[in-house]
Amino acid sequence: MNFDLASQPQFVQTAAGYALQGWDVAKGWLLSPAAWSQFGLLVAAFLAAWLLTRRLGPWLTRVLTPPEDARSLLATLRRFVLVFVALLLPLLAFGFTAIGEQATRAMFGSGAVIAFGKRVFLFLAARILVREIITDGFLKLLGRFILIPVMALYALGLLDVATARLNEMTVALGNIEFTLMAVIRGLIAGSILFWLGRWSNDQTGGYIQRQQEMPPATRQLATKAAELTIYGIAFILLMNIVGIPLTSLAVIGGAVGVGIGFGLQQIASNYISGVILLLEGQATVGDYVELDNGLAGTIVQTTARAMILETFDGRWIVVPNEDFITTRVINYSDQGSSNRYEVPFRVSYDTDINQIPKIIEAAVATHPDVLSDPFPPDCELRAFGDSGVEFAVEFWVNGLDDGRNRYTSDVGFLIWNALKDNGIQIPYPQRVVHMKQAEA
Template structure:
C-alpha cells in the first residue's frame, strides 16, 4: 500500500521514510534463517549472562565488602566497586553477544540482528548506571537527559546520521565558530570534567588538611593552588574537546584585562591580598582577629575574595582580604600563641596580706587550662581600696576568654574557694556615717 505524502511537511515525509526502512528491515529479519539463528544466539547469550552474573554477584559481594567501620582508601574503593554490581548482568550479556556476533559474521557474513541486540544490552547497562548507581545530582541530570537519549539513539542505529547532521550545523560567536555536535560534546564532557575536578579537589584538600606538620596558611595556599590548577586543566581540555581554537581566547583575555583595569580592580586587589595572606600566614583559619573597623571574630573560612569571621554570638562577618593588608589587624591566636588574662579580687584589711599570693597562685595553677609558660600564675597587690585590699592574679591560657571558654569565671571560683578554705575574709562595700550634733528625736 502506497500513500502520496508529497503535500505533507518534510518531517512527516522523513518519518514515513524511516518507517518504511524499519518495516523492510523487520520483514527481512522475519524471513531470514540467519536472523532467526541470531535471535537464538541473543537468547542464549542473555541466559548465560544471567547464570554467570548470579554466580559472580555473590562471590564479588563477599570479596568486596570491607570490614565494618573501616575508612581506609582501599575500603572506600571496595564500596565504590560494590555499587557497580547491578551492571554485571547487562555488561556480561553485551560481552557474550559480542562473541556471538563474531561467530555469526564468520558463518553468515551478516550480523545485523545480533549487533542490534548488543547495542540494546549496552543501552540497558547505561539505564542501570543512571537509575541505580549514579547519585551525584549533576551527573544524574546529565545521564537522564543526555546519556540515556544518546544510548537509545545508538541502540536503534540513528546516532551516526544525527551526529552527521549536527556536525553540519554551526554556531558562531564573534571569531569563534563551533558545530552543534561540539556543543553537545562540550556539555557532556564539561559536566564530567568539572565533576571530576570537584571530586579530586575534595580528595586533595582532605589529604592536605591531614598534614598537620604544615602551617595552616600553607595548607590553605596549597589546596587553593591545586584547585585552580585542576579547574584550569579541565577548562582547557573542555575547549579542546569542543574543537575551539585556543588562540581565539586572546579576545576574551583582552576583555578580561580591560575589565580588571576598570571595574574589577577591587576583585583583583582582594584576590592578590588573599594570596599574600596565605603565603605570609599572618592570619589564617582558626585565628581570632580584630580589625581597625571594629570587626572581630574567629576566621572560619578564607576565600579568593574575602575572609569570613564568626563571632561568639553566632554571626558571620565577611571581610574583604584587602582590609587585612591595608589596615591594622590584632591577631589574638596567631600560631597558637598564649593569651594573658587577670582576675581581680579583694580581701579584708584584717588579713595578713603576705599569705595571699602563695595561696592564690597555688589555687589558680590547679586549673587544667592555665599554663606554666611563658609565666605561671602571678598574684599582685594592686592597691588599698575603700572596703578592702585589692589584688589581681594574672594567668596565661591558650585560647580566648569568651564563647565556649570561661577562664576568668573558673579562676574566680578557685579564688573564692581558696580564700574560704584559709579563713580569709572577702569584704563587701560598707560606709561609716557620722552625725554631728544631737541625734534626731523620734516621737512616740
C-alpha cells in the same frame, strides 16, 4: 503501503519515511531464514549469559567484598569493582552475541539482526549503569538525559543520522558560528571535565589536609594552588575540544586585565592579600583575632576573597582579606598560646594587707587551667581607694576567656572563698560625712 503525504508538514513526511524504512527492515527480518537464525542466536546468547551470571555473580560478590573495617588501597579498589557486578549479565550477553555474529556472517553473509541485538544489550548495560551504579546526582542526571538517549539512538541505528543532522545545523554567536553538534559536544565535555575537576580537587584537597607535618598555612596555599591548576587544565582541554584556538584567549586575557584595572581592583586586592596571608601564616584557621574596627572571632574558613570569623555568640562574619593586611590585627592565637588575664578586688583597711598576695596566689594556683609557666599567679597592690585597698591578681591560661571558658569568673569565686575563709572583709563603698555645727 502508499500514502499521499505531500500536503503534510516536512517533519511528518520525514517521520513517515523513517517508519516505512523500519517496516521494510522488520518485514525483511520476519521473512528471512537467516534473520530467524540470528534471533535464535540472540536468545541462546542471553540464556547462556543469564545462567553464567547466576553462577559467577555470587562468587564475584564474595571475592570482591572486603572486610567492613578495611581501608587499604586494595580494599577501596575491590569496593569500586564490586559495584560493576550488576553489569555482568548485559556484558556477557554482548560478548556471546559478538561471537555469534562472526559465525552468522560466515554462514549467511549477513548479521544485521544480531548486530541490532548487540546494540540492545549495550543499551541495557547503559540503563543499569545509570539506574543502579552511578550514585552522584550530577552524573546520574547526565546519564539519564544524555547517555541513555544516545544509546537508544545507537541501538536503533539512528545515531549517525542524528549526528549528521546536528552537524548541518549552526548556531550564530556574533560573527562566530558553531554547529549544533559542537555546542552539544562542548556542553557535555564541559560538564564531565568540570565534574572531574571538582572530584579531583576534593581528593587532592583531602590528601593535602591530611599531611599534618605541613603548617596549616602551607596546606591552605597548596590546596588553592591545586584547585587553580586543576580547573585551569580543565578549561584548556575544553577549549581544545570545542575547537576554540588558545591564541584567541590573549584577547580575552587583555579584556580581563582592563576589567581588573578598572572595575575589579577590590577583588584583585583581596585575592592577592589572601595569598600573602597564606604565605606568611599570620592568621590561619583556628586563630582568634580582633581587628582594629572591633570585629573579633575565631577564623573558621579562608577563601580566595575573604576570611570567615565565628563569634562566641554563633554569628559568622565575612571579613575581606585586605582588612588583615591594611589594618591592625590582634591575633590571640587560640591554638595553644598563653594569654594573661586579671581579676581586680579590694579589701578593708582593717586587713593586714601583707598577707593578701600569699593567700590569693595560692588560691588561684589551684585552678586546673591556670599556668605556672610563663608566670605563676601574681597578686599586686594597685591603689588605696576610697572604700578599701585595691588589688588585682594576674594569671596565665591557654585559651580565651569567653565561650566555653570562664577563667575570670572561676578565679573570682576562688578569691571570694579565700577571703571568706581567712576572715578578710570585702568593703562596701563608704563615704565619711563631717557635720559642722554652726556657732550661735
